[in-house]
Amino acid sequence: MDESLRKQALGNMSLAEARERLLLSFRFSPQTERVPVPQARGRVTAEPVYARLSMPPFPAAAMDGIAVRADRTRDASPARPLRLEEGVDCHPVDTGDPLPQGMDAVIRLERIRRIDGRTVEIREPAVPWKHVRSVGEDVAQGEMILPAHHRIRPVDLGVLLAGGVTEVPVISKPRVAVLPTGSELVPPGRALKRGEIFEFNGAVFSAYLEEWGAEPDYRGIVRDDPELLKRAILEAAEGCDWVVVNAGSSVGSEDYTHDVVRELGEVILHGVATSPGSPVLLGKVRNKPVIGLPGYPVAAYLALEWFVRPLIDHWFKVKADPRPRLRVRLEEDVRSKEGREHFVRVSIGRIGDRYAARPLPRGAGSALSLARADGLLRIPARRGLLRAGEEVEAELLRPKERIDRTLWVAGGQDPVLELLVNRIRRERLPFSLSTAGIGSLRGLHSLARGGCHMAAIHLGDEGDGVEHRRWVRRFLPGKEVLLLRLAARPLGWLVAKGNPAGFSGAEDLSRRGIRFINRQEGSGTRLFLDRLLRENGIDPSTVDGYDREVLSPWEVAAAVEEGSADVGLGTPALARRFGLDFLPLRDDPFDLVIPLEVAESEAGRLLIELVRSDAFRAAAASLEKGGLERPADGHGE
Numbered sequence: 001m002d003e004s005l006r007k008q009a010l011g012n013m014s015l016a017e018a019r020e021r022l023l024l025s026f027r028f029s030p031q032t033e034r035v036p037v038p039q040a041r042g043r044v045t046a047e048p049v050y051a052r053l054s055m056p057p058f059p060a061a062a063m064d065g066i067a068v069r070a071d072r073t074r075d076a077s078p079a080r081p082l083r084l085e086e087g088v089d090c091h092p093v094d095t096g097d098p099l100p101q102g103m104d105a106v107i108r109l110e111r112i113r114r115i116d117g118r119t120v121e122i123r124e125p126a127v128p129w130k131h132v133r134s135v136g137e138d139v140a141q142g143e144m145i146l147p148a149h150h151r152i153r154p155v156d157l158g159v160l161l162a163g164g165v166t167e168v169p170v171i172s173k174p175r176v177a178v179l180p181t182g183s184e185l186v187p188p189g190r191a192l193k194r195g196e197i198f199e200f201n202g203a204v205f206s207a208y209l210e211e212w213g214a215e216p217d218y219r220g221i222v223r224d225d226p227e228l229l230k231r232a233i234l235e236a237a238e239g240c241d242w243v244v245v246n247a248g249s250s251v252g253s254e255d256y257t258h259d260v261v262r263e264l265g266e267v268i269l270h271g272v273a274t275s276p277g278s279p280v281l282l283g284k285v286r287n288k289p290v291i292g293l294p295g296y297p298v299a300a301y302l303a304l305e306w307f308v309r310p311l312i313d314h315w316f317k318v319k320a321d322p323r324p325r326l327r328v329r330l331e332e333d334v335r336s337k338e339g340r341e342h343f344v345r346v347s348i349g350r351i352g353d354r355y356a357a358r359p360l361p362r363g364a365g366s367a368l369s370l371a372r373a374d375g376l377l378r379i380p381a382r383r384g385l386l387r388a389g390e391e392v393e394a395e396l397l398r399p400k401e402r403i404d405r406t407l408w409v410a411g412g413q414d415p416v417l418e419l420l421v422n423r424i425r426r427e428r429l430p431f432s433l434s435t436a437g438i439g440s441l442r443g444l445h446s447l448a449r450g451g452c453h454m455a456a457i458h459l460g461d462e463g464d465g466v467e468h469r470r471w472v473r474r475f476l477p478g479k480e481v482l483l484l485r486l487a488a489r490p491l492g493w494l495v496a497k498g499n500p501a502g503f504s505g506a507e508d509l510s511r512r513g514i515r516f517i518n519r520q521e522g523s524g525t526r527l528f529l530d531r532l533l534r535e536n537g538i539d540p541s542t543v544d545g546y547d548r549e550v551l552s553p554w555e556v557a558a559a560v561e562e563g564s565a566d567v568g569l570g571t572p573a574l575a576r577r578f579g580l581d582f583l584p585l586r587d588d589p590f591d592l593v594i595p596l597e598v599a600e601s602e603a604g605r606l607l608i609e610l611v612r613s614d615a616f617r618a619a620a621a622s623l624e625k626g627g628l629e630r631p632a633d634g635h636g637e
């Protein structure tokens, strides 16, 4: 068969089966090493650890007071206080002191009346062994402090040291080579030439490996060249316990991992039935695991967790705790292809007494959407379509308590929302803000169905609130809401610096050679554009790029800046951030729609107070003029 065609057949094994196969393919016998206790946090015990000494090593006073012999105090009573002579009948002790010979109880200071320098008086008998810590009360010599295969936590260090243990036998860490591959990759921080991107998966892999207890060995970028890759994998397999190769595991012309691993050893499997993360390669070189992970960040990080984390747990013979789960109600339909297990990132908000989950953009390349996700839906291979309104389980990526105190804004997007997010943190308000950029109309729709706490809208208000009130009445008839102005920014054309295309207005949109970039339906910006086209009698089909929709104003500005579009709609803040020119069209106030019950909640009141403060208004005004929020000065520009 033609080599290039053969390569295209990716396997389709279920994730669970693939993982099982991987684990069954390797038996590890890691070394044991002894490490000083203070350095043992996160390490895994190789053997049970027993106390060498007792703690406390002697009977010790548990309170400040006097040590006595209990039977000599039997006659003390309030009616007949008993006097004790220090050094004869009793001995002063501080908490932690050894109990003096012959004494068997401690009377606390508060129960003693001092008569003179040598004499004290008590009004009740001491109870034998009261306020005395017996030998080994904390840890007894010979007692097991830690079982085998236990991951050592900070609290364990203290018990070990208390029990006279200074070194612990731990399982050596697996040394894992991290090999990012791709000729397009350059180390972060360099100036990028066209076609180059920063290598960043390696840092994420290394950090996860460390968190899970392995020792990453980042070996630098390998160019797309089978000979170089072969050498790199061989060297890594010789110097490390396992090898993680990133990218080049799919079927492209420069995806060599499969062939190289087959040549050097054995391919266990190539391709799993997941989305994202399908092009995974599991292999063996020099009898060591080689794991090829897809290049797209989300696919890469998920697959690292599916395959490398269990391998680490297998090495140490420990079990990772599963993530907490939460029942959530889907805000939108979630489609999944039959035959593949799907992993969908969601943001989760607590609305009233239930949790609403909204799917985040699903591209496997969107590292930011993974970083922002509150949870992960795991959709079984045969599940098919999940409908909006359905209840499903989500694995939590953030603590539920954090989700519980998050206000959720859905709708339009503007840098002023970022400002708000940061101010809430800086003022240490007892809640945080999560934003879903789904467009003004969908934001209102979501608010109407109880899918968020507030909507952010910019729908062509004249500044008097009339137009925005009209939209609110339409979507939320009869509902009492507060309209809170966040920004009174103008909307206009974004063009490259110096306006090289000579763009002058709507009528130019259908001019030959002008490439427009549009926003998705339901966004305030799109609504504005469509009205503008109608008013100017322009047929959308004559606008080059009318169908090219992106989901955020940042994407519009980035495309104009990069040169793949000549013009789009945006705000001065964006123009300034991206170094573009701005041709204003009209004011387009950006408002929060806050239902009364939210406005009257504690978080709502604090939020409104913040937005109305002079400091916030000044920062927002400067942002509108294109200033950047400066984190250091506390007041923005």
Ligand SMILES: Nc1nc2c(c(=O)[nH]1)N[C@H]1C(S)=C(S)[C@@H](COP(=O)(O)OP(=O)(O)OC[C@H]3O[C@@H](n4cnc5c(N)ncnc54)[C@H](O)[C@@H]3O)O[C@H]1N2
Residues within 6 Å of the ligand: 010, 180, 181, 182, 184, 185, 197, 198, 199, 200, 201, 202, 246, 247, 248, 249, 250, 251, 252, 255, 276, 277, 278, 279, 293, 294, 295, 296, 297, 299, 364
């Ligand atoms: N014809 C087909 N094309 C693709 C398929 C397919 O089945 N048929 N699968 C797609 C899927 S799904 C994925 S996932 C990717 C995986 O491809 P590779 O593992 O070969 O990865 P690359 O193509 O080299 O890179 C993808 C993407 O990720 C960027 N990347 C790679 N390494 C890094 C790194 N270390 N740091 C940051 N970014 C990285 C790379 O530049 C690309 O943009 O293939 C699809 N294609």
Ligand code: MOO
Residues within 6 Å of the ligand: 274, 275, 276, 277, 278, 279, 294, 296, 299, 300, 364, 365
């Ligand atoms: O499997 Mo790819 O990881 O869908 O993006």
